[in-house]
Amino acid sequence: MSIHVQKSFGGQHEVGTLYLVGTPIGNLEDMTFRAVRTLKEADLIAAEDTRQTRKLLTHYDIQTRLVSYHEHNKQASGPELIRLLQEGKSIALVSDAGLPAISDPGADLVALAAAEAIPVVPVPGANAALSALIVSGLSTERFAFVGFPPRDKKPLGEWLDHCGKLEETIILYESPHRLGRTLSAMLEAWGDRRIAMVRELTKRHEEVARGMISECLARLEEHPPLGEYCLVVEGRKPGSGEGAEDAWWAQLDLEAHVSYYEATYGRKEAIKKVANDRGVPKRDVYNAVNR
Structure with a gap:
């Protein structure tokens, strides 16, 4: 696999650009000037929820054509959007709210575009x-x-x-x-x-x-x-075992701790989980409860 270096600005691209446009997470005023301009200038806006996005476009008087791209149609819609990008169209991708491609299907479209050496440009905005x-x-x-x-x-x-x-x-x-x-x-x-x-x-x-x-x-x-x-x-405190002194299992002996997990995971996996909780080798737990 050879490396591909994207130069987002400057020079001429033979294909279109996929813009990842951040949108407000609640307050409509949290929209950047650049985001509004990008949505107005794009050939197409691909939205996770077109009804939600249309409210935003109406608020900012954006007339750009709107199409749907979401989890349930991405297998068909994704390749079609890539085809339009390859023909030179510019597409602005937006999610329901915030930055697209974070915990939403936009990540799949970005991967498809990157694989085809199509420029992908972030237009930052609000993020929850x-x-x-x-x-x-x-x-x-x-x-x-x-x-x-x-x-x-x-x-x-x-x-x-x-x-x-x-x-x-x-x-x-x-x-x-x-x-x-x-x-x-x-x-x-x-x-x-x-x-x-x-x-x-x-x-x-x-x-x-x-x-x-x-x-x-x-x-x-x-x-x-x-x-x-x-x-x-808060993350786990550095240097501590997997269970802190106030952990739920702190008052249990090893056998009771293993029994708690065993009902759901079976004895072998229960021993592993107890070892993880207590920050000790599995072998030590196994030997202690199988004497």
Whole structure:
């Protein structure tokens, strides 16, 4: 595979350009002059939700033709958009809100364009994950964006195992009807950590709830979740074992700890998870519970 170097500006391109245009995450004023100009000058705007995007285009009097590109039609729509780009058309890609290609099918279109040496140019704008991070009060030195947690129990358990080992600040999205379950699973797997629950960013009811996971769970009992949430969670403290002193399993002996996981994962996998929790070799756990 030979390297391809894109020069976004200057020179003549034989093909069109794919622009990734950031759009507001709530407040329509969070639209850059460059984003408006790009949407007006593009030959085509590809949108995840055309109804939502049309509101934005109407607000800024943008008349550019609008087409649909989303998770359910990307297999057919993607190659067609690439064909238009190869013919020299310029296309502006937008998501429902924020930056396209982050936890949405825009990433697939970018990959197709890059594979065909079609220029892909970012037009930066608002982003929910980074906006939540900078108001969280948690460390911004190193962070990991992990998208939406899995819905099913086993994949969620594996996700918690992986993310629980991260020392950087963790940023994720969650829907209101799964928020309580996710926070409870975090508390059980990671112990109590500092967290910021952020919702309605840039909107009239913008809210940032900062505290421990347990405190945020208690708040949800009195204030049921409304709207999509961005969660910013403290990473594992450097040098600590996988379980902190206040972890959910701290008062369990090894046999009880293994039994907890065994009901769901089987004994072999349970021993592995206990070893990960406690930061000890699997062999030590195995020998201790099989005497």
